[in-house]
Amino acid sequence: MSSGGSHYRPPLADIAFVMERWIDAPEDWKRMARYESLDAESARMVADAAGLFCADTLSPINSAGDLQGCTLEGGKVTTPDGFREAYRAYTEAGWTALACDPEVGGQGLPQLLDAMLNEMIVSGNHAWAMYLGILHGAYACLYAHASESLKATYLPHLVSGNWLATMCLTEPQAGSDLGLLRAQAKPQDDGSFRIDGNKIFISGGEQDLTENNVHLVLARLPDAPPGTKGISLFLVPKLIPQSDGSFEPNAVFCDGIERKMGIKGSATCAMRFENAQGWLIGEPHRGLAAMFIMMNSARLHVGLQGLGHAEMAYQLALAYAQERQQMLAQPRPAGATGKADAIIHHAPMRRILMDLRVWTEGMRALGYWAGHVLDLAEHAPDAQERASQQALAALLTPVIKSFFTERGFELASEALQVFGGYGYVHEYRIEQIVRDSRIAMIYEGTNQIQALDLLQRKVLTGRGDGLAPLVEVFRQEAALAAQCPAAQAFGQALGQWSERLQIATQVLAQDAQADAELPARAAEDYLRLVGTIAMAFAWCRAARVADDEVHARKRDSAQYFFDHVLVDAEHWLRKVQAARHAIPAIR
Structure with missing residues (x-):
């Protein structure tokens, strides 16, 4: 084979x-x-x-x-x-x-x-x-927070790709809790700083693709208050540009690279900064604020990694299912011939392939839309529109990072099943996708952190109506679909789930007043509920705008989603409701 x-x-x-x-x-x-x-x-x-x-x-x-x-x-x-x-x-x-x-x-x-x-x-x-x-x-x-001098020196090289960059956050004792980091930064008379500390899990911390590497490093100044309020951000280059055009090596060292489950062609480095020279980015003790722009961009791109893996998994599984001959499908499907059929004719394989297709194409719509929302948030001509799009982007970012990466891994695993035993063999590529896709659920803020960010920091703040910008988009689409015969049923389902989501959110907000741990128990399933309804929005709109024969396949996919996949929302809603029951202590 x-x-x-x-x-x-x-x-x-x-x-x-x-x-x-x-x-x-x-x-x-x-x-x-x-x-x-x-x-x-x-x-x-x-x-x-x-x-x-x-x-x-x-x-x-x-x-x-x-x-x-x-x-x-x-x-x-x-x-x-x-x-x-x-x-x-x-x-x-x-x-x-x-x-x-x-x-x-x-x-x-x-x-x-x-x-x-x-x-x-x-x-x-x-x-x-x-x-x-x-x-x-x-x-x-750097564009938003660096000094004019740093911009002039480093931005042209980063924009051209002549130099690469890293983000140095994690330390052995400080993963998701950056308040525990220990790296130190000492001010110098010339306005620079000397950085000491160790960072781990630094992607591309050392590499041979470019001559220079620009490290963005979180560290503490001598007068830093404890916790995350005492973190500053520094630019620490591998090679320090000199006024005569030469470079001076900085005291930045790679002490090791990890042996990992996947993405083995990526050097994941343990980095040591030993009295390395660096420069402050933004304000002292405001490093996380300076990094916020970078984190949003990184988290959207990580979410799109889940989409990329799902797309490749679908392509591989579809090609194999069209080629692999197996026992006769029962009952005989249209198009099946001969003593054995390509497994694409078998119902279990068709189900897997349709799952792959509707999730992949739906995630593409939502992921690209998030990128477009970011464009509108920055460049829309009206200030009010920019603000509303920024609020929408804040909600979409954790959903896309967490939901897409989780689905990317699960879909890759489903796709492997199409290959049977061959799927476990490197030659067929799918096992590599399963391994590579798993990391995206962990880095750039674990998926659990993303869920807490969505529910606790964004949805339940104030009056508990933080999800309103996204729910309003769902309602608007449901109303538009009501005017399109091919999408009316989909719009009705989307409208019903939008209302159920709003009610579930209101109940959570009310119950959380008496149970402080409730949002933490409910957060992951709540994000999955929001993500599933967002997919319903994606497919409702796809069916509405697919107005010619070229896109008839889109309406087939929309029908499959609403018949076979949207039922997942009921499961996630029940899980959110079940979160009102406390989780026993582990004995």
Whole structure:
């Protein structure tokens, strides 16, 4: 049995559908001065070029890079064969500058297109993608908070991709609780600082793709108050640029690389800062505020990793199911021939493949929409619209990061089942996707942290109506679907679930007043409930805007979602309601 279908094929038709029909982005671009010259044809050209790079350059080195992994010798990391050449091609094509401000050398294109690019990169090669995963977030952080001197020195190199960046948060004793970090920063007479401390799990902390690495490091000043209120952010380069154009090595060292379950082509480093020179970004003791822009960008991109894995898993499973011959399906389906049928004709396989399809395409709509919401939050012409879109983005970010990465892993596991025993063999690629996809549920804030962020910090604040901006979008779509015969039933279901979600949220807010732990018990299932209803919104809109024969397949998928998948919402609602019962102590 061959391992056919092993290379990535960019889903360009669905990408165009989402951008042009589902979001109708070209119409919004006309309203934004930054993007008014961008049209659908230009966006398609960007997608075509990105897809070609990911399919022809990244995907072919993915499996071999997983087997080869990274090596560390003398403090220097060597990445897998082909990784350096791929990165050179990526920067020469200008991809790192895609969504950056033209004033600093960027192309000034929307974050929607950056979301599209990130999905396809991860589908092609997740491990390679890790080296540039924080690059745009670091650019945004410096652009918003760094001094003019630091911007002039570092931004052009980051925008061009000439240098890469890392985010150095985690320490051995301080994971999700950054208030426990111990790295120290001592002020110097020249305005710089000396950084001492150890950081772990630093993706690309050392690499051979670029000459310089710009580390963004959280540390404490001598007068720092305890906890997260005493954390500052510093720029600490591997090589310090000198006035004569030369570079001075900084006291930044890679002490080891992790041997991991997946993304083995990504160097996950233990870093040591030993009296290293750095510069403050933003205000003292306000490091988390300075990092906020970077974290939002990173969490959206991590959510899109779940989408990228789901897309690749679907492609592999579909290709295998079309090829693999097995016993006769019973009863005989239309199109089945011969003494054995391709397993795509068997009901259990069709169910798995349809699950993969509707989740993948629904997540693409929601993920790209989140990127577009970020564009509107920054560039919409009206201040009130910018504020409302920012509120929506704050709700979407934790849902997309947590829900998409969880589904990406689960869908990859489901896809492996299509292959039977072959799925457990490296040659068929799917086992690597299962391994690679698992990490996305952990880094950039664990999925449990995301759930708490959504429910405790955003939904239940104030009067407990923090989810209102998202529920209102669901209601508006349900009302529009009521005017479309092909989507009326879907709109009715969406409207009903929007009301049930609002009621469940109100009950949670009321009960939480007497039970402080209730939000923590309910948070994960509440996020899954919100995510499932958001998928219903995605498919209701897809059915409504799929108004020709070319997109008839979309309505088939919408029908499948509302018949077979939306029932999950009932399960998650029951789980949220069950959270009112306390969890016993572990004895």
